[in-house]
Each structure stands twice: as C-alpha cells, then as structure tokens.
Amino acid sequence: MKINKMYWLLLPGLLFLTVFMLIPIILTIGSTFVQEGKPTLEGYLYFFKDAYFNRILLTTLRVSVFTTVICIALGYPVAYYISRLGTRKKGILLALSIFPLLTSPVVRSFSWMIILGRKGLVNNALVATGIVDKPIEILYTPTAMIIGLVHLFLPLIIITLVGVMENVDSELIRAAESLGASRFTALRKVLFPLTIPGLIIGSVLVFVGSLTAYTTPALLGGKERVISTFLYQNAMTLNDWYLASVIATIMIVITLVVVGLMNKVATKLNPKG
Amino acid sequence: MTLLSLEQVSVAYDNHLILENFDLKLEEGKLLSLLGPSGCGKTTTLRLIAGFLEAKGGKFMFDGRDYTHLPVNKRNFGFVFQSYALFPHLSVYDNVAFGLRLRKMKEGQVKEKVLRMLDIVSLNGFEKRFPQELSGGQRQRVAIARALVIEPDLLLFDEPLSNLDANLRVTMRVEIRRLQQELGMTAVYVSHDQEECFSISDQVAIMNAGKIEQLGAPTDIYQYPKTEYVARFIGFNNFLVFDGTRQGNTGLEWTIGDYGFDVQLQAGQSTANTYKGAIRPEDLRIIPLGQLTDLQKSLSNQVPGTVKVSTYLGRSYQFEVQTALGAFTVNQEMDIPIAPGQQVMITFPADKIVMVAQ
Structure with a gap:
C-alpha cells in the first residue's frame, strides 16, 4: 500500500482530538472575545490593569523560570555522569532518577509540607544548629512551589539530557583534551554545544510543565496563587467561567510564545550550522 | 636520541591486565608502528601514551621528563x-x-x-564546510591537520585508515609518511594491517597478548621473523618441525626423519635450540616428479607430495600439497597449472628457511 493512501489511519486520532480538544479550545478562546452578543476585549483589559493578576502572572513566570534553571543546573551533571556509565549501571540509575515521576503529586507535595513546615525537618534543623533563631517561612511561598516543581521535573530533564549525551561520542571529549583542553573546557566547548538541542527540549518541557502545574503549587503555595490555581479559583470557587476562559487563553498564549521562542533559539544555536 | 620510553608499564581494565611490565623505546623523528590482531594491547599502549589511560605501575618518560601522571591536555601530543x-x-x-x-x-x-595546514593536507577552500559535508578521506585529512597544527611533540595514530576504502588507504598512508618525514615528527602508529605498517614505518613492533614479540625495521621483520607467532602473522604459512641434526653433504643438516634440510642461520642464531623452520608459500618451488632425474630426487631440502588443491590467484597459482611431513602451501607463477592428484617434488631453498623460536 502506498503511504499517501494510508492517511485514513490518522482519522480516529484526529477525530478524537478535534472533537475533544481542538473545538473546545477554539470555543473557549472565542468566548473570551464576546460578551452579551458583542465583541469585546474587556476581560483582557480588566486583567492586565489588575495589580493582583499581574502579581500572579509574575509569580508564575518567576517560579517557572527558576524551576527550569535549577532543573538544568542540577540535572546536567547527573545526566553527564549517567550517560558515561555502562548499560547495567545506567539502567539502574535512570530507573532511580525517574522514581519521583512514579509517585502521586499529592503524596509528594504532602511530604514536602512535612519537610518544609514551621515545625518541619528543615526548620527544626536550622533552629537546632542555631543558624536561625525562629523558624523561617518556606512552606506556602513561591520557594516551596519551586522546590516541589524541581522535584517533579528533574527526572524529565535528566532523561532528555541522557538521551542527547549518549549520542555525543566520548572520543570527541578526548580529542578536545588531546588538543590541550582541560576536562572542563572540553565539556564546555564540545559537550555543551552538542547538547543544546536536548537542553532546549528539556527546558520547554519543564517550563511549560511548571507553568501549567496545578497540584504542586496548590498544595505548597498556600495563599500564593499561580495562574493555574487562580484559574481554578475563578472557575470552581467564584463560578466565573468567563474570567476562567480569559485566564486559560492567556496561559495558552504564553505557552505558545515560549515554545516558539525556544524553537527560534534552537534553530539559531543548531550545532550543525 | 631516545625520545619516548615506557618502562615496566602495567595497565589493567576491569581488573584484567592488558599490559604487564611492558617496555618500549622510540627514537626522535622515527615512526613506530604497533601491529597485531585486535586485543593484543596495541591500542591500549597508544592510549596510555596519549594519557587517556592511567598506568597501574611503571613509568612513562618523554624527552627526559616523567609523563606518567601528566594529564592529557598538558602532554602536547x-x-x-x-x-x-x-x-x-x-x-x-x-x-x-x-x-x-x-x-x-x-x-x-x-x-x-x-590556512597553511589546510594547504599541506590539500584542503584549501574547505574552511567553511562542516565535517558531515566531507568524504571519509577529507575528514581524515582534517583530523590529521587538527593534530598537526598544534606542532605536537609526538603524533599518535589509532588505526587512522581503517574506515577508508582500499585505494584511498594507499594514498593516505603515503601522505601520512610524507608529512611525518617532511615535518620531522616522531610518531606512533597503530594498525592491524601488515602492509600499511610495513610501508610507512621506520620500526615495527609486532604485539601479541600484551607483549612485543619482535621489534625492528620492517625489512628485518619481513625477512627474519624471530618467533613462530611473528612468522605466521607476516605470511610464513609453512613450518618444518625438525627432530635433530646430522652431517650432510654440504655441512650440518636439520632432519625430520630421513629428510635432511640445509639451512642458512641468521647472525646470532646458534645451532643449539632452533628446531622450527618457517618458509613463505612464494619461496617454495614445486616440480612434477616425472621431470626430475634420480640424482635430483636424492638431493636434500626436498619433499615429495601430491597436489590436493590448485587455486588461481591472478599472478600465480596456489597449490595445497600433501606430503609425508604434512600439508604445505605453495605459490608459484606458471602458465599451465599442475592438476590436483599429480605427484610433485617441493623444494625448500636453504636461504629462504627462517629458523624461529616456538
């Protein structure tokens, strides 16, 4: 059978996505521009003028950026270490590193609440060692959200980077060293540029994931809101589906812009020139 | 002057000793090849010199300095x-x-x-290309240029031509030799290709199981292998296992049963403990038995036999001949081949039999 006659194989999936995803999204976005039968931008104007919402937007972006950066900083060396191991050890360490993904986000967040709380492990230790006089506020702050999200997304970036690093021939690092580069310089000038595509894919996954995450920020953020929890609040608690739709549209736009920008960067930095 | 020397070096990989008390010396300006089958330790030796591997014991001296623990990037190789x-x-x-x-x-x-280096390796105009846009030979030349441009104190080649096709291999090895000589570089070259090593080297070290079996100029090794292993490796397919000596017509003869063999010993070889002779297929001669006189049949250095297989090699024919002393392989140029089943006499020229240690 010719490949161009096999398009019908796509049909079931396409139908499903159209009915349950594409049409609802279009309807949601469309509804934000119409109120009482008239075209309007009121919802958006209201939001961007509102200091509270601006603060939420900023918190969300800050949390997402920090989570992404910390995930890269923590995940890159680990991924390099794992990628250089033999098949057996590599399998074991990869399985261990994706372990957080296998636990429920609710359970994971509750354990962080125990660790980070006023009488939690961290504060007890800090007070006991005399580093601080009284417990510091970690739980129910953006910091707690970042800690929870890093815990959630670190495996994702490690898996992505190990995949990319395995494809970098270790002879290249040796070649750089034989030409006079220290190990660090060799990694910086050879390994790093060759892993940029993986870094970008990983960053997009983590950033978008952090941007849209609900459970972790809801449980660890307390009164601190991010867009997703704010959306939930508007829809479920305040029953304001119009504003909820506006928030959803803003989230979609931010996601698309970020993915688009990262793609641009990826093409520009493509190591193959 | 000795530039490089490995002294009693040992290297282990996963607790498995690959080199043990290994010694090697190299003069300045020379090209030394390490030749041997895979697993013989030649690549390990090269990587040890480069600094990619750490020696477990022993010493690596270079230009009078101790390089044993010097990191790769400080070696300038x-x-x-x-x-x-x-x-x-x-x-x-x-x-x-x-x-x-x-x-x-x-x-x-x-x-x-x-730009000067790209000119030397004939790659002018290729500056802006990326490696994946080049052919295998061009990539190899870039790799050589990259290694040469830093004006290294030592050049190390790890089977550099094994990914190229046969014609290009010959061109590139001439090129490598020319560059090495023109620039007066000292080099260590690893290969499993005998012809490649012999054609470009000042010295060849034949390696086996982590030891150097023989080290010498290509012509010396080619003509006078010292051990059976080396002999086999460089194409001496026929062996005579002697059981004693006796006084023959022209002097001392080595014997196998009633057969006598006159052998020219190499300088330094004693008559004492040499009981194995090696000879190349192309150095043996065969003549149909019927063409010999009785007198000729009685001469030493001859064994009668039957042709079992005859193979056309292009320039010559190869014959498998079964004799009372075992099977021998003979390469001989002739117009009409001797048919299988024919009785022949194999002649072993005295000056072509090389005595080897077992």
Whole structure:
C-alpha cells in the first residue's frame, strides 16, 4: 500500500482530538472575545490593569523560570555522569532518577509540607544548629512551589539530557583534551554545544510543565496563587467561567510564545550550522 | 636520541591486565608502528601514551621528563582517531583552529597557521564546510591537520585508515609518511594491517597478548621473523618441525626423519635450540616428479607430495600439497597449472628457511 493512501489511519486520532480538544479550545478562546452578543476585549483589559493578576502572572513566570534553571543546573551533571556509565549501571540509575515521576503529586507535595513546615525537618534543623533563631517561612511561598516543581521535573530533564549525551561520542571529549583542553573546557566547548538541542527540549518541557502545574503549587503555595490555581479559583470557587476562559487563553498564549521562542533559539544555536 | 620510553608499564581494565611490565623505546623523528590482531594491547599502549589511560605501575618518560601522571591536555601530543572525532558543530576551519585557540594564540596567527595546514593536507577552500559535508578521506585529512597544527611533540595514530576504502588507504598512508618525514615528527602508529605498517614505518613492533614479540625495521621483520607467532602473522604459512641434526653433504643438516634440510642461520642464531623452520608459500618451488632425474630426487631440502588443491590467484597459482611431513602451501607463477592428484617434488631453498623460536 502506498503511504499517501494510508492517511485514513490518522482519522480516529484526529477525530478524537478535534472533537475533544481542538473545538473546545477554539470555543473557549472565542468566548473570551464576546460578551452579551458583542465583541469585546474587556476581560483582557480588566486583567492586565489588575495589580493582583499581574502579581500572579509574575509569580508564575518567576517560579517557572527558576524551576527550569535549577532543573538544568542540577540535572546536567547527573545526566553527564549517567550517560558515561555502562548499560547495567545506567539502567539502574535512570530507573532511580525517574522514581519521583512514579509517585502521586499529592503524596509528594504532602511530604514536602512535612519537610518544609514551621515545625518541619528543615526548620527544626536550622533552629537546632542555631543558624536561625525562629523558624523561617518556606512552606506556602513561591520557594516551596519551586522546590516541589524541581522535584517533579528533574527526572524529565535528566532523561532528555541522557538521551542527547549518549549520542555525543566520548572520543570527541578526548580529542578536545588531546588538543590541550582541560576536562572542563572540553565539556564546555564540545559537550555543551552538542547538547543544546536536548537542553532546549528539556527546558520547554519543564517550563511549560511548571507553568501549567496545578497540584504542586496548590498544595505548597498556600495563599500564593499561580495562574493555574487562580484559574481554578475563578472557575470552581467564584463560578466565573468567563474570567476562567480569559485566564486559560492567556496561559495558552504564553505557552505558545515560549515554545516558539525556544524553537527560534534552537534553530539559531543548531550545532550543525 | 631516545625520545619516548615506557618502562615496566602495567595497565589493567576491569581488573584484567592488558599490559604487564611492558617496555618500549622510540627514537626522535622515527615512526613506530604497533601491529597485531585486535586485543593484543596495541591500542591500549597508544592510549596510555596519549594519557587517556592511567598506568597501574611503571613509568612513562618523554624527552627526559616523567609523563606518567601528566594529564592529557598538558602532554602536547597530537592524536588521530579511528573515528576521526571531528567536532560536528564546528567548521573545518574551527576544528583545525581548536587547539591553537586553546593556546590563546592571536586570531591573525591562528588564521595563518590553519590556512597553511589546510594547504599541506590539500584542503584549501574547505574552511567553511562542516565535517558531515566531507568524504571519509577529507575528514581524515582534517583530523590529521587538527593534530598537526598544534606542532605536537609526538603524533599518535589509532588505526587512522581503517574506515577508508582500499585505494584511498594507499594514498593516505603515503601522505601520512610524507608529512611525518617532511615535518620531522616522531610518531606512533597503530594498525592491524601488515602492509600499511610495513610501508610507512621506520620500526615495527609486532604485539601479541600484551607483549612485543619482535621489534625492528620492517625489512628485518619481513625477512627474519624471530618467533613462530611473528612468522605466521607476516605470511610464513609453512613450518618444518625438525627432530635433530646430522652431517650432510654440504655441512650440518636439520632432519625430520630421513629428510635432511640445509639451512642458512641468521647472525646470532646458534645451532643449539632452533628446531622450527618457517618458509613463505612464494619461496617454495614445486616440480612434477616425472621431470626430475634420480640424482635430483636424492638431493636434500626436498619433499615429495601430491597436489590436493590448485587455486588461481591472478599472478600465480596456489597449490595445497600433501606430503609425508604434512600439508604445505605453495605459490608459484606458471602458465599451465599442475592438476590436483599429480605427484610433485617441493623444494625448500636453504636461504629462504627462517629458523624461529616456538
């Protein structure tokens, strides 16, 4: 059978996505521009003028950026270490590193609440060692959200980077060293540029994931809101589906812009020139 | 002057000793080949010299200094990899400039050196290309240029031609030899290809199971292998296992049963404990038995036999001949081949039998 006659194989999936995803999204976005039968931008104007919402937007972006950066900083060396191991050890360490993904986000967040709380492990230790006089506020702050999200997304970036690093021939690092580069310089000038595509894919996954995450920020953020929890609040608690739709549209736009920008960067930095 | 010396070096990999108390010396300006089958330790030796591997024991001296624990990047050795190991994200120019820039050289000087080196390896005009846009031979030349441009104290080649096709291999090895001699470089070259090693080297070390079986000039090794292993490796397929000596017509003869063999010993070989003779297929002669007189039949250095297989090799025929002393392989140029089943006499020229240690 010719490949161009096999398009019908796509049909079931396409139908499903159209009915349950594409049409609802279009309807949601469309509804934000119409109120009482008239075209309007009121919802958006209201939001961007509102200091509270601006603060939420900023918190969300800050949390997402920090989570992404910390995930890269923590995940890159680990991924390099794992990628250089033999098949057996590599399998074991990869399985261990994706372990957080296998636990429920609710359970994971509750354990962080125990660790980070006023009488939690961290504060007890800090007070006991005399580093601080009284417990510091970690739980129910953006910091707690970042800690929870890093815990959630670190495996994702490690898996992505190990995949990319395995494809970098270790002879290249040796070649750089034989030409006079220290190990660090060799990694910086050879390994790093060759892993940029993986870094970008990983960053997009983590950033978008952090941007849209609900459970972790809801449980660890307390009164601190991010867009997703704010959306939930508007829809479920305040029953304001119009504003909820506006928030959803803003989230979609931010996601698309970020993915688009990262793609641009990826093409520009493509190591193959 | 001895530039490089490995003294009693041992290398282990996963607790498995690959080199044990290994010694090697190399004079300045010479090209030494390490030749042997895979697993013989030749690549390990090269990587040890490069600094990619750490010795478990022993000493590596270079130019009078102890290099045993010197890191790779401080050695200033050029390494040419079997896989070329060109940086895929850098252009040909940037690949070659890599080592110079690490030396904090000014861009103007870098440019001058890179362009001159690309000229030497005949790659002018390829500066902006990327490695994946080059053919295998071109990649190999970039790899050589990249290793040479840093003006290394020693050049190391790890089977650099094994990924090229046969014709290109011959061209490139001539090229490598020319560059090495023109620039007066000292080099260590690893290969499993005998012809390649013999054609470009000042010295060849034949390795087996982590030891050097024989080290010498290519012509010496080619003509006078010292051990059976080396002899087999370089194409001595026929062996005579002697059981004693006796006084023959022209002097001392080695014997196998009633057969007598006159043998010319090499300088330094004693008559005492040499009981194995090796000879190449092309040095044996065969004549149909019917063409010999009775007198000729009674001469020493001859064994009668039957042709079992005859194979056409292009320039010559190869015969498998079964004799009372075992099977022998004979390569001989002739117009009409001797048919299988015919009785023949094999002649072993005295000056072509090489006595080897077992």
